[in-house]
Structure formats: C-alpha cells, structure tokens
Amino acid sequence: MITGKTLITGVIGHPIEHSFSPPMHNNAYTQMNMDYKYVPFHVQPADVKNIITAAKTMNIKGLNVTIPHKTTIIPYLDEIDETARRINAVNTISFKDGIAKGYNTDGLGAIKSIQKYTNLKNKKVLVIGAGGASKAITFTLINEGIDDLVIANRSKENVDKLMKNLINETKFQNISYQPIAKTNEVINDVDIIINTTPIGMYPNHDVEPPIDTNNISTQHTVMDIIYNPLETNLLKQAKINGAQTIPGTHMLINQGIIAFEIFTGKTPSYESFEKPLLEHLKK
Ligand SMILES: NC(=O)c1ccc[n+]([C@@H]2O[C@H](COP(=O)([O-])OP(=O)(O)OC[C@H]3O[C@@H](n4cnc5c(N)ncnc54)[C@H](OP(=O)(O)O)[C@@H]3O)[C@@H](O)[C@H]2O)c1
Structure with missing residues (x-):
C-alpha cells in the first residue's frame, strides 16, 4: 500500500515501458518489508534539464537513468562519482541532503x-x-x-x-x-x-x-x-x-543491486532481483 510515508525511487528513460528494473526493485522492497516504491518515468529528451529539480521537489530518493539520458543528465547533477565522470555516463542518481549525485553501476x-x-x-x-x-x-x-x-x-x-x-x-x-x-x-x-x-x-x-x-x-x-x-x-x-x-541477466541484476544499495543503504538478495526478472523475460 502507498501511504504518505512511502519513499519513491524510479527510472527515467525514453522509451521506458520495457524496463525490467521496476519488477526487480519492487520485489526486493516487498521482500525486505521496506516502505518504498520504484516507478518508471517516461521523460522526453527535451525535458532532461528539468529532471533533477523535479525529483528534488517531489522528494524522490533515487533514480536510475537509461537511454537516451545517461550523458545528457550530467550537466544538471550537483556531484558526480569519479567512475561515472570518466565514463561520461550516469545510470544511477542518489538524492541526499539536497544533493543529486550521479554514479555508473553498469x-x-x-x-x-x-x-x-x-x-x-x-x-x-x-x-x-x-x-x-x-x-x-x-x-x-x-x-x-x-x-x-x-x-x-x-x-x-x-x-x-x-x-x-x-x-x-x-x-x-x-x-x-x-x-x-x-x-x-x-x-x-x-x-x-x-x-x-x-x-x-x-x-x-x-x-x-x-x-x-x-x-x-x-x-x-x-x-x-x-x-x-x-x-x-x-x-x-x-x-x-x-x-x-x-548470461547478461547477471550484469542487469548486479547493476540494479548496486543502485538499490546507493538509494537505500541496504543490500537486497540476488534472488529477490532474479526471480521477477526471469518471470518477465519468460513473458
Ligand atoms: N546486461 C546489461 O545490464 C546491459 C547493460 C547495458 C547494455 N546492455 C546491452 O548491451 C548492448 C549494447 O548496448 P550499448 O548501450 O553499448 O549500445 P551502443 O552504445 O549503441 O553500442 C553498440 C556497439 O555494438 C556494435 N554494433 C551494433 N550493431 C552491430 C552490428 N550489426 N554488427 C557489428 N557491431 C555492431 C557497435 O559498433 P560500431 O561502433 O561499429 O557502431 C557498438 O560498438 C545492447 O544489446 C544492450 O541491451 C546490457
């Protein structure tokens, strides 16, 4: 159930409807009894400049970033981790104490x-x-x-x-x-x-x-x-x-687990990410 206390994380991309991240993160939240939800957000390339302000305004706790925003989001971040700076691509953003910091977990x-x-x-x-x-x-x-x-x-x-x-x-x-x-x-x-x-x-x-x-x-x-x-x-x-x-599912699961840790400070089990991913892939 979503209440006034529920914390929001999610993923931005264009397109976004085929993302496998929401079932993985949400299953881990449920299994770990955490009052969080992970939401897919469809963001047009022209709107990438508004994302950080919008996320801060709405008290979003973390965002994953997928194609085509991984590089174009960088100028709007407050801080960037050294690896992400070197790669010039961000796939994870944490929001802590008003600071948006970009990482690359791929x-x-x-x-x-x-x-x-x-x-x-x-x-x-x-x-x-x-x-x-x-x-x-x-x-x-x-x-x-x-x-x-x-x-x-x-x-x-x-x-x-x-x-x-x-x-x-x-x-x-x-x-x-x-x-x-x-x-x-x-x-x-x-x-x-x-x-x-x-x-x-x-x-x-x-x-x-x-x-x-x-x-x-x-x-x-x-x-x-x-x-x-x-x-x-x-x-x-x-x-x-x-x-x-x-197989590539291992990388997809592990990059998601590292992002989950950045967002929440907690480590989900590998199985909590793997099960919903394999179910979605079978569909
Ligand atoms: N498992 C995971 O977590 C994960 C994470 C990220 C990406 N992926 C997958 O990784 C793949 C690549 O993603 P990306 O973001 O790196 O894409 P990208 O930036 O577009 O790079 C694609 C690379 O593949 C080469 N390529 C594309 N089509 C080719 C073809 N027909 N013949 C020979 N080479 C070809 C390109 O060569 P040129 O330089 O010659 O164009 C380029 O080096 C995708 O399938 C994506 O789904 C998986």
Missing part, C-alpha cells in the same frame, strides 16, 4: 558477474563492441587490474575514440584493436571474452555469433551482456566448446 555490475566465476587480476580480456556498455565495462576492467585488453569492433573509428579515452583517463597502455572478423587469431591468447554488441538480441536472436567461436575452449570465461534471450547463440556455442558462460 561496469561494476558486469565485473561482479564475472568475479563470481573467475578472478580478473592479471587476466587478458577480449571485449567485442565499443559503445556505451563497452566503455563502462572496459574502464572497470582496467580498474580491477587486468593485464591486457583487446577490443574488437565493427567501426575502427569508434574503437580509436574509446582507446584514446581509456589511455587518457587510466594511463593503462596494454590495449589493442582487433578487427571483429579476425578475433579468432587472438582467442587463444585471452582468458575472458565479453560481447557488448546487440548481435544476437531478441527479436534478431537467430543469427551467427558476433565472432568466430571455433577457438573458444575450456580455458575461457565468456559473458554476453545481452539478457534476452537468456542464452544467446554465442553462449550456446561457447558452452558446447566447454567454456564457462555468463
């Missing part, structure tokens, strides 16, 4: 998902894609102490921009580019493979994996950040070849 959500299966320190990682998610993940991988980063992408221009940014911000030098069609040549040298492109995502899920999977083997941990379908063709093939596979 990278940490991905890293937490991998660390459940393998250590990142001194590892060699191949990341496919150089878009927004890749940027958050590659920054966080470097922070976690990986040894070597190979980025494969369709557009060389976009990789060059990302690599320049990563080197400028982190001073990490062991970064190289590999054409997406030639990833097979480097697969034997890497430990972890992460797909951050939408290749294989529903409704276009019945396609070839983004890379040649022939050389993927038991030495590899392969994560696809696509969460619909639960098992992409890349993961299916990697599993057949004996690799440890991690």
Whole structure:
C-alpha cells in the first residue's frame, strides 16, 4: 500500500515501458518489508534539464537513468562519482541532503558477474563492441587490474575514440584493436571474452555469433551482456566448446543491486532481483 510515508525511487528513460528494473526493485522492497516504491518515468529528451529539480521537489530518493539520458543528465547533477565522470555516463542518481549525485553501476555490475566465476587480476580480456556498455565495462576492467585488453569492433573509428579515452583517463597502455572478423587469431591468447554488441538480441536472436567461436575452449570465461534471450547463440556455442558462460541477466541484476544499495543503504538478495526478472523475460 502507498501511504504518505512511502519513499519513491524510479527510472527515467525514453522509451521506458520495457524496463525490467521496476519488477526487480519492487520485489526486493516487498521482500525486505521496506516502505518504498520504484516507478518508471517516461521523460522526453527535451525535458532532461528539468529532471533533477523535479525529483528534488517531489522528494524522490533515487533514480536510475537509461537511454537516451545517461550523458545528457550530467550537466544538471550537483556531484558526480569519479567512475561515472570518466565514463561520461550516469545510470544511477542518489538524492541526499539536497544533493543529486550521479554514479555508473553498469561496469561494476558486469565485473561482479564475472568475479563470481573467475578472478580478473592479471587476466587478458577480449571485449567485442565499443559503445556505451563497452566503455563502462572496459574502464572497470582496467580498474580491477587486468593485464591486457583487446577490443574488437565493427567501426575502427569508434574503437580509436574509446582507446584514446581509456589511455587518457587510466594511463593503462596494454590495449589493442582487433578487427571483429579476425578475433579468432587472438582467442587463444585471452582468458575472458565479453560481447557488448546487440548481435544476437531478441527479436534478431537467430543469427551467427558476433565472432568466430571455433577457438573458444575450456580455458575461457565468456559473458554476453545481452539478457534476452537468456542464452544467446554465442553462449550456446561457447558452452558446447566447454567454456564457462555468463548470461547478461547477471550484469542487469548486479547493476540494479548496486543502485538499490546507493538509494537505500541496504543490500537486497540476488534472488529477490532474479526471480521477477526471469518471470518477465519468460513473458
Ligand atoms: N546486461 C546489461 O545490464 C546491459 C547493460 C547495458 C547494455 N546492455 C546491452 O548491451 C548492448 C549494447 O548496448 P550499448 O548501450 O553499448 O549500445 P551502443 O552504445 O549503441 O553500442 C553498440 C556497439 O555494438 C556494435 N554494433 C551494433 N550493431 C552491430 C552490428 N550489426 N554488427 C557489428 N557491431 C555492431 C557497435 O559498433 P560500431 O561502433 O561499429 O557502431 C557498438 O560498438 C545492447 O544489446 C544492450 O541491451 C546490457
């Protein structure tokens, strides 16, 4: 029941109706007996300048931010966490004592998902894609102490921009580019493979994996950040070849759990986020 005491959190985006965050957060609030509700807010790009003032005015306690507002919201924040500043994208905003502070939990959500299966320190990682998610993940991988980063992408221009940014911000030098069609040549040298492109995502899920999977083997941990379908063709093939596979739902759940902690100071169980997400994905 919503009363005058109920605290409000939510997510802003355009479009927003397909967001999986409301069922995850609301289920955790119910399970933890917390008087909070998590609401999806449809915000047009032209209105992003009004969001922080509106949220403060209405005593909103926290907001997640999704496409297309992750970067355009930044000038309106009071403070920004160092990782989010480096990535130049915010997906979580806390409101405390009148201060709106932006964070980015995507990278940490991905890293937490991998660390459940393998250590990142001194590892060699191949990341496919150089878009927004890749940027958050590659920054966080470097922070976690990986040894070597190979980025494969369709557009060389976009990789060059990302690599320049990563080197400028982190001073990490062991970064190289590999054409997406030639990833097979480097697969034997890497430990972890992460797909951050939408290749294989529903409704276009019945396609070839983004890379040649022939050389993927038991030495590899392969994560696809696509969460619909639960098992992409890349993961299916990697599993057949004996690799440890991690579906994109893990990242989605972990980035949400970190945002929940930022909003409320409390840690929900993994299961309280996973159950409603899997139910929604089945629909
Ligand atoms: N699990 C999670 O929590 C989570 C979080 C965020 C995002 N995601 C998923 O991650 C995916 C990417 O999101 P994003 O925000 O990073 O998107 P984005 O910024 O648009 O970047 C997309 C990347 O994929 C590449 N790409 C797109 N279509 C391609 C194609 N047909 N062939 C080859 N490369 C292609 C692009 O290459 P170019 O540079 O050549 O254009 C770019 O590097 C989406 O499927 C999204 O749903 C999942």
